[in-house]
Amino acid sequence: EVQLVESGGGLVQPGGSLRLSCAASGFTFSSYAMNWVRQAPGKGLEWVSAISSSGGSTSYTDSVKGRFTISRDNSKHTLYLQMNSLSAEDTAVYYCTKSYSTGWAYNWFDFWGQGTLVTVSS
Amino acid sequence: DIQMTQSPSSLSASVGDRVTITCRPSQSISGYLNWYQQRPGKAPKLLIYATSNLQSGVPSRFSGSASGTDFTLTITSLQPEDFATYFCQQSYSSLLTFGGGTKVEIK
Numbered sequence: 001e002v003q004l005v006e007s008g009g010g011l012v013q014p015g016g017s018l019r020l021s022c023a024a025s026g027f028t029f030s031s032y033a034m035n036w037v038r039q040a041p042g043k044g045l046e047w048v049s050a051i052s053s054s055g056g057s058t059s060y061t062d063s064v065k066g067r068f069t070i071s072r073d074n075s076k077h078t079l080y081l082q083m084n085s086l087s088a089e090d091t092a093v094y095y096c097t098k099s100y101s102t103g104w105a106y107n108w109f110d111f112w113g114q115g116t117l118v119t120v121s122s
Numbered sequence: 123d124i125q126m127t128q129s130p131s132s133l134s135a136s137v138g139d140r141v142t143i144t145c146r147p148s149q150s151i152s153g154y155l156n157w158y159q160q161r162p163g164k165a166p167k168l169l170i171y172a173t174s175n176l177q178s179g180v181p182s183r184f185s186g187s188a189s190g191t192d193f194t195l196t197i198t199s200l201q202p203e204d205f206a207t208y209f210c211q212q213s214y215s216s217l218l219t220f221g222g223g224t225k226v227e228i229k
Contacts, residue, residue, distance in 0.1 A: 050218070108172070108213060
């Protein structure tokens with residue numbers, strides 16, 4: 001059974017940093033692209049970032065480019081999102097998602113974690 | 123970025139009704155359109171991928187199609203567990219984008 005378990009969320013002050021983790025199990029982690037998708041309270045879904053199966057390619061939505069860094073450790077079956085210079089607009093539930101294939105384009109999110117809440121507030 | 127316009131933003135329907143939700147991309151996406159369902163307080167779940175392919179385990183009352191530039195999610199005979207929010211998503215571009223969502227409520 002595929003499982004994606006996010007952790008690392010919490011309350012952080014504006015300008016602060018946070019590192020999210022997503023522990024994966026039930027599939028060959030190194031064979032699939034992974035993503036972060038977020039949802040602000042009461043709002044829709046927003047794709048944040050993606051990383052290829054090998055970790056050699058990454059992509060970001062414009063609003064987080066230069067502030068967030070996606071990475072993965074295939075030996076630990078874990079996906080990460082380093083978030084710096086956080087602002088109130090980054091407040092959201094952050095979901096870890098698995099892509100169907102090695103890349104994220106021409107693809108879909110076939111499994112989702114339960115999410116971890118990030119609150120940016122003073 | 124490819125903008126996804128989803129309509130309606132909400133609708134009220136009764137159990138047994140046929141429901142149709144539409145998604146229109148701002149440019150051609152060559153059929154790379156997916157649909158997700160999100161029940162309150164839960165993570166989204168994949169329903170349909172690549173326009174019309176039903177994800178394993180999803181009931182056959184859900185279907186997806188395309189006509190011209192529009193993509194459609196249809197639920198035939200709405201069930202109580204189908205009251206949820208539905209999102210479309212394009213994966214043609216490497217910058218992935220979602221529609222704004224359609225909340226299906228009980229009439």
